[in-house]
Amino acid sequence: MRLMITKIISLNKDKMSIAKEQDVVPFRNRVKEYAIKIKMSLVNQTKLITAASELGRNMLRYANGGKVLIEIVSLGRQHGIRLTFDDQGPGIPDIQLAMNDGYSTGKSLGLGLPGAKRLVNEFEIKSELGVGTKVTITKWANG
Amino acid sequence: MDRIPILRMGQFLLVTIQVDLYDRLALELEADLVKMVSKTGAKGILIDISAVSIVDSFMGRIIGNIGVMSKLLDAETVVVGMQPAVAITLVELGLPLKGVYTALNVEKGMDLLKSKVQIIEDDEIDAANDNEDHLPE
Ligand SMILES: Nc1ncnc2c1ncn2[C@@H]1O[C@H](COP(=O)(O)OP(=O)(O)OP(=O)(O)O)[C@@H](O)[C@H]1O
Ligand SMILES: [Mg+2]
Numbered sequence: 441m442r443l444m445i446t447k448i449i450s451l452n453k454d455k456m457s458i459a460k461e462q463d464v465v466p467f468r469n470r471v472k473e474y475a476i477k478i479k480m481s482l483v484n485q486t487k488l489i490t491a492a493s494e495l496g497r498n499m500l501r502y503a504n505g506g507k508v509l510i511e512i513v514s515l516g517r518q519h520g521i522r523l524t525f526d527d528q529g530p531g532i533p534d535i536q537l538a539m540n541d542g543y544s545t546g547k548s549l550g551l552g553l554p555g556a557k558r559l560v561n562e563f564e565i566k567s568e569l570g571v572g573t574k575v576t577i578t579k580w581a582n583g
Numbered sequence: 584m585d586r587i588p589i590l591r592m593g594q595f596l597l598v599t600i601q602v603d604l605y606d607r608l609a610l611e612l613e614a615d616l617v618k619m620v621s622k623t624g625a626k627g628i629l630i631d632i633s634a635v636s637i638v639d640s641f642m643g644r645i646i647g648n649i650g651v652m653s654k655l656l657d658a659e660t661v662v663v664g665m666q667p668a669v670a671i672t673l674v675e676l677g678l679p680l681k682g683v684y685t686a687l688n689v690e691k692g693m694d695l696l697k698s699k700v701q702i703i704e705d706d707e708i709d710a711a712n713d714n715e716d717h718l719p720e
Contacts, residue, residue, distance in 0.1 A: 468637060
């Protein structure tokens, strides 16, 4: 059997639901605990948690909440945190547009999605109208 | 019900944020500060965020709003003690903290506020003097 050393392996995981505003701070704290476990640098922790906060808020605001999977992942000798935000909201009609700085249907700054993307190493977004939105981000401990 | 305390120091208001704020608390702080500025006629607001480890776009917008609204009431806002990791993150997030000044610590922030208020007072005195100069004899 051939070993795939480039495959991302999930080592440890946890699922949290974000249903109300007060869930955001405990969720951020849980992400921080995970980041500390893999000895992520303080700046990277701050970037990851800020991105997580943006995506968690979006879920609350536009999709009435959702669930987040928190995972410690490893790729070769690198460790990282992967967060998967999953909601059953209305979906995003035009993802490319939503990823633009300044685009907002909520009369806000439109920074959450593009900003979160800049703050992490990997960013993936999938959305289907009437079904929901799924955003996956990964931050490496030393990335 | 918890609330962030606002201290009055002469013509300035001082707020120390000790915890990561959840939204309602942040919104209340914004409203309380604006009310307090208009009630007391304070000339400056100093917000110490040295204990805050995360400033996301929501929190950033609240700080920006405080700056803009206090400006309308003729007061300046200075944010002090931002952690370096937070500052780096804000730049990458793309969040401009418009309308607020920043300083390294409370002491420097106070100096900055005092100098801002001083400049405004000097201008007013100059303007008053100018008027006198131009008074018809
Ligand atoms: N989970 C979601 N479900 C449905 N629509 C979403 C979701 N997340 C984002 N959107 C849409 O994408 C737009 C852009 O999101 P983004 O987070 O970049 O900006 P914002 O939330 O409007 O403003 P900010 O995050 O700066 O406060 C939103 O205005 C909204 O229309
Ligand atoms: Mg957003």
